[in-house]
Amino acid sequence: MSLTIDRDRLMGEIEALALISEAEPPVVTRVVFTPSDLKARAWMRARCQEAGLSVREDAVGNTFGRWNGSDPSAPAVGTGSHIDAIPNAGKYDGVVGVLGGLEAIRALQQSGFRPRHSIELLIFTSEEPTRFGIGCLGSRLLSGTLSAASARKLSDNDSATLDEVRRKAGFAGELEQVKLPQGYYKAFVELHIEQGPLLERQRIPLGIVTKIAAPASLRVSIEGSGGHAGGVLMTDRRDALCAAAELVLAIENAARTSGAIDTVATVGICDVFPGAVNSIPSRVRLTVDIRDTDLQRRDLVMQMIEAACRSISAKREVSVHSELVNADAPADCAPTIIETLSQSCRKHELPFVPMVSRAYHDTLFMARLAPVAMLFIPCRNGYSHRPDEYASPEDIVRGTLVLAETLAALSK
Ligand code: GLV
Ligand code: MN
Ligand code: MN
Numbered sequence: 001m002s003l004t005i006d007r008d009r010l011m012g013e014i015e016a017l018a019l020i021s022e023a024e025p026p027v028v029t030r031v032v033f034t035p036s037d038l039k040a041r042a043w044m045r046a047r048c049q050e051a052g053l054s055v056r057e058d059a060v061g062n063t064f065g066r067w068n069g070s071d072p073s074a075p076a077v078g079t080g081s082h083i084d085a086i087p088n089a090g091k092y093d094g095v096v097g098v099l100g101g102l103e104a105i106r107a108l109q110q111s112g113f114r115p116r117h118s119i120e121l122l123i124f125t126s127e128e129p130t131r132f133g134i135g136c137l138g139s140r141l142l143s144g145t146l147s148a149a150s151a152r153k154l155s156d157n158d159s160a161t162l163d164e165v166r167r168k169a170g171f172a173g174e175l176e177q178v179k180l181p182q183g184y185y186k187a188f189v190e191l192h193i194e195q196g197p198l199l200e201r202q203r204i205p206l207g208i209v210t211k212i213a214a215p216a217s218l219r220v221s222i223e224g225s226g227g228h229a230g231g232v233l234m235t236d237r238r239d240a241l242c243a244a245a246e247l248v249l250a251i252e253n254a255a256r257t258s259g260a261i262d263t264v265a266t267v268g269i270c271d272v273f274p275g276a277v278n279s280i281p282s283r284v285r286l287t288v289d290i291r292d293t294d295l296q297r298r299d300l301v302m303q304m305i306e307a308a309c310r311s312i313s314a315k316r317e318v319s320v321h322s323e324l325v326n327a328d329a330p331a332d333c334a335p336t337i338i339e340t341l342s343q344s345c346r347k348h349e350l351p352f353v354p355m356v357s358r359a360y361h362d363t364l365f366m367a368r369l370a371p372v373a374m375l376f377i378p379c380r381n382g383y384s385h386r387p388d389e390y391a392s393p394e395d396i397v398r399g400t401l402v403l404a405e406t407l408a409a410l411s412k
Contacts, residue, residue: 003107003404005397010103014396017043017083017099018091027387030085032126032137033061033169040083044098044123051106053121059173060151060166062138065121067105069411070114075186077115077411078370079104079403080122082138082362086130090389092379096396097191098123104191104404115411117186124362131156131165133219133287134326139362141178143369145328148175185370187337187410190363191403192374193391197382198355205398206352207376208341209333212367213262214295215360216302216327218288220247220309224318226274226282241272241281243316250308251288254301262293263301264358288322293356295329302327331364334371337410341375344405350398359384375399375406 020040023029030036041063048055048065056064066076081097101121108115125138132154140146152175154162163175194200199207224240248267255265266289273283288305292298306322313320338354345352355376357363363372377399380390 082127331367
């Protein structure tokens with residue numbers, strides 16, 4: 001089988017999708033169920049239909065483009081990723097896996113290959129946590145990691161519930177129907193940019209993921225006492241932002257001193273109330289994102305953060321309340337799919353390294369449903385979640401070729 005990846009078509013599509021955004025180019029902002037997300041979905045459905053795929057959407061908006069195999073009752077082979085993008089993002093996160101997955105399918109179709117197992121392209125809803133505070137909404141529901149009842153409790157910053165927002169966006173039916181049965185997929189493989197610098201530094205074009213790190217997140221709210229920035233003496237203050245500042249540094253320290261470079265912790269949001277120049281902050285809300293490849297070590301860092309919340313609360317006489325948003329286990333990739341990916345790399349004499357995914361991906365949750373693996377390509381300077389994110393056409397084509405061959409081998 002000889003496969004041709006149409007580089008110009010694929011790169012043209014990546015550029016075209018990037019223009020469907022709430023921000024001016026080169027910035028991509030495409031938050032789930034906003035007009036730009038809905039427009040991007042419609043554009044993707046049209047691309048899938050052009051390729052002859054039958055398109056289905058579930059109640060939360062996960063989109064499936066299916067190329068029927070000769071044995072339609074056999075479990076499908078899945079690939080795909082997400083097209084939602086955090087505010088101020090770039091063009092490649094998620095998109096490479098979706099459009100690369102589509103191009104892989106088209107290359108297989110054009111080669112005359114006929115799969116026995118159907119091949120399904122997935123576009124997951126809300127891999128990014130921007131709107132509803134929790135990432136991988138679509139794959140959590142597909143895999144049953146998040147129950148429909150818990151999903152119904154999610155709401156956005158305007159207090160609109162997920163249920164209202166997704167229905168308004170045109171996705172009907174009950175969230176209970178989203179979960180797929182075990183055995184629905186024979187395998188799932190996701191192509192993605194690395195979102196870190198290791199492949200580029202080592203000058204290696206491909207990384208085969210063996211394990212996905214365990215993510216967790218917390219919302220912390222700190223209540224102190226507000227007042228006049230001139231009138232209240234320093235000794236009388238219970239400043240919520242000063243308490244938050246101590247907590248942010250304690251969180252950094254907990255991750256830095258874990259003994260492993262695989263531990264990371266980030267405070268990405270700090271909302272200060274009332275947010276006036278001459279007013280003492282009375283309330284602060286923080287979000288905390290903690291990840292590690294080792295579950296015990298990640299949980300130990302979380303315990304250290306809880307201890308810091310208690311001691312800062314006592315010392316500064318503020319109330320500190322933390323709410324767990326998610327604490328997920330890591331996932332291992334399947335040795336058989338790792339081997340199939342490796343064989344394709346070897347066939348094309350493409351150097352590759354095994355690696356850990358420090359970012360989370362929908363594959364983390366698909367692992368609860370099926371054997372999974374991921375293929376990484378380099379991105380410039382390791383940049384991601386920023387507008388100057390970049391992956392070269394050569395690397396994208398290489399990743400797509402290896403993905404296509406892997407889908408072929410898995411679907412025979
Ligand atoms: C995914 O976007 C992540 O935050 O790892
Ligand atoms: Mn992302
Ligand atoms: Mn992503």
